[in-house]
Amino acid sequence: MHKYVIKRLLMLIPVILGITFILYSIMTLTPGDPVRMILGDGATDEAVEQMREELGLNKGFFEGYVDYLKDAAHGDFGKSYRTREPVFNEVFARFPNTLKLASSAIAISIILGVLVGIIQAVHQYSILDNIISGITLICTSIPDFWFGLILIIIFCVNLKLLPASGSDHWYNYVLPAITASMGYTAGTIRLTRSSMLEVIRSDYIRTARAKGTDERTITYRHALKNALLPVVTLIGINLGWQLGGTIIVEQIFAIPGIGTLMIGAVRSKDIPLLMASVTFVAVLSSLINLGTDILYAYIDPRIKAEYSK
C-alpha cells in the first residue's frame, strides 16, 4: 500500500512537467503577444521591446522553458504578466471560491444522487422510476450555462429570492452549486441505481431475504453499504473534475474562482499564471483521486489485498 502511494506520488512529477510543457508550447508557439495585450492599442515598438525585456520574453523557446523549470525548482513560479503578482498569490486568492463551489456542488450531488438513486432502485420499473430516469436523462443533456441563466431569471429576477452574483456569503453559492451539480447529480443517481440493483440481486441479499430479514434492513443495512463503493470513486473523480470544471458556471455567476482566473490567463496570454493555475488544479485532482483510491481500499478489503500484492 505504501509503495503504491509513493509510486503514485512520484508519477506527479512527469505529469507536472508534461502539463507545463504542453501549455508552454501552445501559448508560445501560437500567434498573439502578451505585451501588445498589456500595452493596448497603439503601443510603440520601443515600448513593446522594453516590456518584453522586463517580462523575460526575449528568450528562445527551450531556453525560456528551461529557465522556468529552474526557477520553479527553487519555488519561484514567476509573476503574472498582467498583475505582476506572484502567480500562486493569485491562485490561492481564487481557490477558496472554487473550492466552496465545487464542494457544495458535490455535496448536493451526493445527498440528492444517493437518495434518489436508492428510491429508484427500490421502486424499480415504477412510474416514479421512469419519471426520475427521464429527468436525469434530460439533466445530463442540458448545457449548464443555459440552465444557469434560467435559474437566474427564476430566482433572481422574478422571485427575487437570491442575488445573481457575488461570492461573499453562503447564499451566493446556492444557484451556482445547483447549476454545477446538475450533471454530476444525474450521474450519481444513475450509478447508485444500477449498483444498488446489482447488489440487490447478489447471493448474500438473496440469503438475507431467505432468512426473512425485512426489506428495510436489507436495503439500508446490507445492500447500501456495498452499493456505495463505486459511488465513492465517482465522487472522488467528480470532485477532481469540478475543481477545474466549474469554469463556465463561474463565468455566469461572476464567481472569482480558478476557472475565471484560467480563462483570463488564456485570453491575455499570461503564460506563468496559466501554467501555475492549470498545474495546481491537475495536481490537486490527482491527489484527490489518490485519496479516493486509498479510501476505497479501506472500505473494501478485497481491493486492499490487491494493493499489498
Next chain:
Amino acid sequence: MSDFNTTAVVDAIPVHKYKKKSQAYVIWRRFKRNRMAMIGLVLFTIMLIVAITAPLYIDYDKDVITQTISMRYQGPSLAHPFGTDHFGRDIMSRVLWGARISMFVGVGVVAISLFIGSILGASAGYFGGVYDNVIMRIMDIVLAIPGTMLAITIVAALGGGIANLLLALGIEQVPKMTRIVRSSVLTLKRQDYIEAAKACGTGNVRIIFKHILPNAIGPILVQATLTVARTIISIAGLSFIGLGVLPPAPEWGAMISEAKTQLMNYPYLVYAPGIAIVLTVTSLTLIGDGLRDALDPKLKN
C-alpha cells in the same frame, strides 16, 4: 463480452460472413428490445435525415445567413415558427442547418480521436512493455489537464473555426479513446484465436486491425456515441465563452450564446437551439446506453 469472443474463435473462413452477421444480429435484437434505446435511435435518425437533407429545402445563402434588419426579434409565427434572431434571420432554418454543423463536428471529433486513439491504444495494448508505459503516461498527462481548459487553451491560441474546434476537442478525447481501445485489446490479446493467428505467422499490424479491433468495436462504439453527445455540449460551451464556430455559421451553441444577452427581453431566442441540443444529446445518450446494455447483457437481467 465473453460470448462473442467465443464465436470469434470459430472464425473459420467459409462461415466467416454468416457468423459475423449473426453476432451483430444478436446485439441488434437485444438493442431492439430496449424501448428507450429505440426511441433514441428513431429520434437520432430523424435528426440525421434532417441534417443531411437540409440543403434540399433550405437555401443557405438566402434562408440561413441573409440578414433582414427590419425583421429583427419577430416572435414565433406561421412564417417563422421559432421567430427571428437579432439579425432578422429565421431561427428554424438556422436550427435545422445547425444540425449539420453540430453533428459534423461531433462525428468529426470522434473520428479524429478514434483514429489516433485506436492506433495508440491498440499498439500500446498489443505490444505492451516500455512502449505501452510511455504512451499511457503521456495520456495520463493530457488527461490530468481539465478537459474544458485544454480545449479553451487550444481554441484561444489558434482562433475559432470548425477545423480548430475539431482539433481541440479531438485532442481532448484522444486519451479516453486510447484507454478504452487499449483495455479491450488487453483482454482480447490473451484469447486463443490471437495466439492461433500468431502461430500462423500473421503480422502484428494485420492482427491488430483484422482480428483485434473488429472485436473491440463494442465498447468503442458506446464511447463514440457518448462522445458525440458530450462534444455537442462542449461546442456549445466553447461558443458560450466566445470561442466557437465563426459567424455567420448557425451552430446551436453559438446561437444560444448570441441570444444570451437577450434572454431577459426575447427568451424565445434560446428555446429552439437549446431544445435541439437537448434532443440530440438525449437521443445519443439513449443509443449509447442501449448499446452498452445490448453488448453486455450481464448488466440487464
Next chain:
Amino acid sequence: MKKRFLSVLGMAMSAVMLFSACGGSGTSSNTGGSTSEPTNKAVVTTSGGGAEATGTTDKDTLVFVMNAEPTSMEPGATSTGDSYPRMTNIQIYETLLRQKMGDKTTLEPLLCDSYEFSEDGLHINFAIKQGVKFHNGDEMTVDDVAYSINKALAMPNVQELADMIEDAEVIDDTHVQVNLKYAYSPVLNILVNPAFSIISQKYYEQCQADGTNFGRNPMGTGAYKFVSWQNGANIKLAANENWHKGDVAIKNVEFRFMADATTAAIALESGDSDIFYGVDSADLPRLRENPDINVLSVQSAGFYFIALNTDGPNEALKNDKVRKAINMAVNRQEIIDGGQDGVGWVTECPITPGIFGYQEDFHADPYDVEAAKALLAEAGYPDGLTIQMKTPESSYYSRPAQVIQEELRQIGITVDLQVMERGAFNTDVGNRDYESIYFWIGSSFPDADNIVYKLFHSQFAHSGLATNMACINSPEADELVEKGRQELDPDARMEIYKQLSELNNENAWYIPILTSTNTLCARNYVNNAYGDSAAYYYIADWSFNRE
C-alpha cells in the same frame, strides 16, 4: 413499456413548458423591477440570514459594478485609454487638474492652485497646492509632483500619449514646471490622465525596496483610501477623512467585477448593486424603462470604423474603386440596429461626434448597392472578390462586423471575417498583418487632432505606432494633418478637418461607421451620478439620497 415512453415524453414536455414559463415571465420583469428599493433589500437580507443588516436609510457603501478588472492601480502601468483602472484610480489618486463636474471641456485645478504658460508655450508653471496630505499622513511636496510626472513619462504606456512632454522640474518650494518638446495647446488635457497621478516618492521607493507591489497597494491624496483588493472579486475603498477638499458624502466604495453583462444588469435591477458600468446594448431599453434606474448615456470618445489596408496583401484594396464600392455598400443605420440594438450614432467623418473638429454636415457617399456593384465591375471585379476582415472578439466589434459581412455580400464581396482574441488582434495590427479591420479609435481629449494625427499621418503608416491602420502614405493628408496641428484659429481648423474628411471619403481609406455610447447605470438614489465619455467618474461628487 408504453407507459414508460409516455412518462418520459411527458417529462420532456413539462420541461419545455417550464422553460417557456420562466421565459415568459422574464419579459415582464419590468413590473417586477419597479418594487421599491427597501423591499428588495429586505428580501435579499432575509434569504442571506441577516448577514447584511444595512437598509437604504443608513446605507454608506456604494457598490460599483464593472465588467472588467483593472490589472494594476499603479499610475501609468496600464494602457492610458483603459477606463477600468481609470475609474478606480481617480478615486485614490489625484492629478494637477481635473475635468469640471458635468463639463468635460473645462478643467479645474485639483492639486495645483494655478498654472501659467510661458510665452512660447514650451513651459507650464504650476503653483502646487499646499497642505495636501497623502493617505499615510505625509505631506505632498513639489518633489513628489515632479517625481510622479517624470516617473509616468518613463512608462512604456505613457510615451504614446505624452510624447510632447519633456520633463517636470522643481522650481521652488511651491512651484513645479512642466517642459514641452514642442508647443501643444491640449497638453493640459493630457495631464488630467490618471497616468499623471501624484504619488508619494518616499512610499513608492519604500515599496520597491521591500518588494511590495505598489500597483496592488496604492496610496495617493484622493478622496478615498485603498482598503483591500480581492483578486477577481472586488476592490474596497474607504473615505479619506483628511481629504484636502473636505468630507465626502459616500463613506465606502466597493468596486465589484462581473464579466457577464447580463448578470450584472440583473444585479443592478435587483438592487444588489448601485452603479453598473459596461451595460450591454441589449439590456439598455429595459433598464431605461425601469423607474428605479437612471441610465446615463453620453456619446463615447471614439468611433468604430473599417480600415482598408491600402498597402497590404490584398491587391484589390489598393484600387480606390474597390474601396469606394465598399464605402457605398455599408448601411450605417442598419449596422447600428443590427449590431448594436439601435444604440449609437451614424458617423460619416473620421472624427468623433461632439469633439472639436467634428463635421456635423458632412456626408459620406450614400448607401447604394447598385452603384457599388457598378464600381466594383468597373474596377475589374464583376464577379466579386474575397477580402479578409479581422476584428476583436468582443460583441461590440463582432456583431456589427457580421452585419458588414452581410452587406458586403450583397455587392458580391465575400468577407472572411476573423473574430480574434484581443492580444492576437493587437499583434496583427502592430505587424500590419491584415487586409481590413473593423475597429475603434478614441480621443484622449476632445480635439480632432488627437484622432486624425494618428489615423492619417504617414509617419505612423509603417513603423512605430500602429495607428495609421489604412497604411496611408499621402502627402496631401500629411499636409492637412500638420496644418491642423499648428493652426490656432478655430474656424480655419474646422475648414482643414472638413477638407480632410472629404479627402478620406474620396479615397475611402477609412470607412467610419458609428459612434457608440458610454453608459453608466445608477440606482436613482445615487445623487449627481453623471455620464462621461471617457469614464471620469469622481465618486466624491456623488451622494446617497436619504429619504
